[in-house]
Amino acid sequence: MPKLNLHRPDHTSSLSSDLDSSLRNEALQPHFEPPTTKLTKSPYLTEKNVQRRWATLDNDDAQQHLLDEHTQQHMLTYAKNIEHFIGTVKMPVGMAGPLRVNGLFAKQDFLVPLATTEAALVASYNRGSQLLTAAGGASAMLLNEGVTRTPAFAFFDLSQAGQFVAWVVTQYATFKSIAEQTTSHGKLTDISVSIEGNHVYLVFEFLTGDASGQNMVTIATNAVLEYILQHTPVEPEHAFLDGNLSGDKKANAQTLRSVRGKKVTAEAHIPAALIEKYLHTTPEKMMQFAQITTVGGALSGTIGINAHYANALAALYIACGQDAACVAESAVGMTRLEVDKNGDLYASVTLPNLMVGTVGGGTGLPSQKACLDLMGLHGNGKSQALAEVAAALCLAGELSIVGAFCAGHFSRAHHKLARK
Known part of the structure; x- marks a missing residue:
């Protein structure tokens, strides 16, 4: 297919300039001097912490817009939704x-x-x-409906992965019981297995009631993961709470024929x-x-x-x-x-x-x-x-x-x- 070549800025062309090389190298070097500003060590939302953050920021105009009177009156309601709170943004x-x-x-x-x-x-x-x-x-x-979390396990070889899967499929009732002990609303409705070489992905699917459920399924699945790591007959070389098979916060094709949320x-x-x-x-x-x-x-x-x-x-x-x-x-x-x-x-x-x-x-x-x-x-x-x-x-x-x-x-x- 023919392409029309239009002029566009190419900043990589400066890499070939000896004249700029010393300045470029200096700009790209790590710098280890202490930062000039610091946040409070505590991330929690308290009136004292908010005051300390604004004392560090030292910008009265910004504070007036972000920490207005209405926000100050209601700011404690945000305590479970934000860390290092300084105010609110107004959206039309x-x-x-x-x-x-x-x-x-x-x-x-x-x-x-x-x-x-x-x-x-x-x-x-x-x-x-x-x-x-x-x-x-x-x-x-x-x-x-259904929200997934997909813990992943890496083994030395396919034989070990197979042993692990053979054990996992006998544990579904136990996994369900453990997961549902962490939530009064969530229900573990399905578990499926995906094997890629010596990697095993477990797909946990939950119903989350009227909550979007991201945190709910994370906490529930983590409880199951801890049980697996303590009781598995084949110890994985490493394991993680999510192996990126869930599609969490990424455009993905798999849900076009299934569901997430x-x-x-x-x-x-x-x-x-x-x-x-x-x-x-x-x-x-x-x-x-x-x-x-x-x-x-x-x-x-x-x-x-x-x-x-x-x-x-x-x-x-x-x-x-x-x-x-x-x-x-x-x-x-x-x-x-x-x-x-x-x-x-x-x-x-x-x-x-x-x-x-x-x-x-x-x-x-x-x-x-x-x-x-x-x-x-x-x-x-x-x-x-x-x-x-x-x-x-x-x-x-x-x-x-x-x-x-x-x-x-x-x-x-x-x-x-x-x-x-």
Whole structure:
């Protein structure tokens, strides 16, 4: 394939310059003088520790913004969520909706809070939500649940690995009992084994109730790991709590056919007249866009096919106290846009990796709880509904952004809203 070679800065060219070599070498040398500033030794959140940190930082203007009066009044509520606390960051929060969700668990019209600094984002999700609602809403179905942790063991040879596996498969009931003693909500539902040469990976899958469950499964699996290391008939050369097979906080392909977190699919049949009214384009044009961008995604090596799940999930996760780093895995999924037999648009999304919870983590912090409360989705028994809302929100965003590209409005919307 021919390539157009455009001039671009190449900082490595300076490596060939003798003139710069002494300066470069000096800049890259380790420096061992003591640091000029230090944090408190204690990472814990106490009023005295916060005062000491700001005394070290010595920046009144920054302190005024990060440690305002409201933050000072509520700062002890953050004690289980942060170390070396100095204050809070204020994020603008907008509302998108109404978004009608016809789900197994979410069964109403939602106004969805989204925290972002990206202009045009909330407007786009708002438009997509209104389109779906006008079409009768998004049908959403929670398909599966499960959170994994994957301890890994290295042995001298395959024979030892085989001996270890032969013992492990007799211990499942014991592992389950040990794991579930560490949590009142988590349930160990499955254990599978993967062997690669003299390496053995154990895949522990848990149900985590209404919590996202990352910490829960880590603590439970670590208890099992300690038991294994004490009782295994074949001592591994080394072992680790997670061997990176879980896909934790990384985009990965394995969950496209399985689950990590909550797997949800959402769909809608949208009349062509509504596509014209809200998006100013046609179902045929949107299907053509989906086809050409699916090929483009394959050419780029994209895992899954979607336009921008990450936008919806990052904004929702930040607003609602979810672990924002999980967007790396949660934003993997499949979008389909097709013209149905009536000439209308069929649109669907499937997200196998939604890491969401309505208890624990950051969900109980003041602002984040308020955002969940606005949707009626804080507390026990609400996490499945939140997952269905998240999928419907992603569907709204896919429709809106594809419509903008098809109508030639994408750049114009950003120019209008971001540069006003």
